[in-house]
Amino acid sequence: MGSALVVAFAVLNLWATGAVFWLWIGIGFVSFAAATGPIAASSVGSRVGAWFRGIGYAGRAIAIAGFAAAVWLSVSVLDVPAGPLVSFGNGGLLGVSAIVFLEATRESLEVV
Numbered sequence: 001m002g003s004a005l006v007v008a009f010a011v012l013n014l015w016a017t018g019a020v021f022w023l024w025i026g027i028g029f030v031s032f033a034a035a036t037g038p039i040a041a042s043s044v045g046s047r048v049g050a051w052f053r054g055i056g057y058a059g060r061a062i063a064i065a066g067f068a069a070a071v072w073l074s075v076s077v078l079d080v081p082a083g084p085l086v087s088f089g090n091g092g093l094l095g096v097s098a099i100v101f102l103e104a105t106r107e108s109l110e111v112v
Contacts, residue, residue, distance in 0.1 A: 006097045010090040019083035028091025029098070036099045 014020050039045050052060060075085065 010093045021087040024084040024087035025091035028088035029095040032092035033095035
């Protein structure tokens, strides 16, 4: 159910933007799906995950806020066009949704 809501949000967001950049949707989809799937399951992904859990709630909040601030500052300074950026982000949402859906489907099939 959650994946369906995220997909609906991404589609509405792309529609509201008025411009769809399919290449950037594809790049975002593949990037985020790989990061949340096979890369997260690798030894490097496990180490990053362990570090992220190890820094605690406050450390995670600082890391996320710092990353968000760096992205916002970069977009503002470099004057990145909104269309490709929104398409990349929504492709990422769709990629993560696909991984969540596949994992949920796989787990439900293993229970049977």
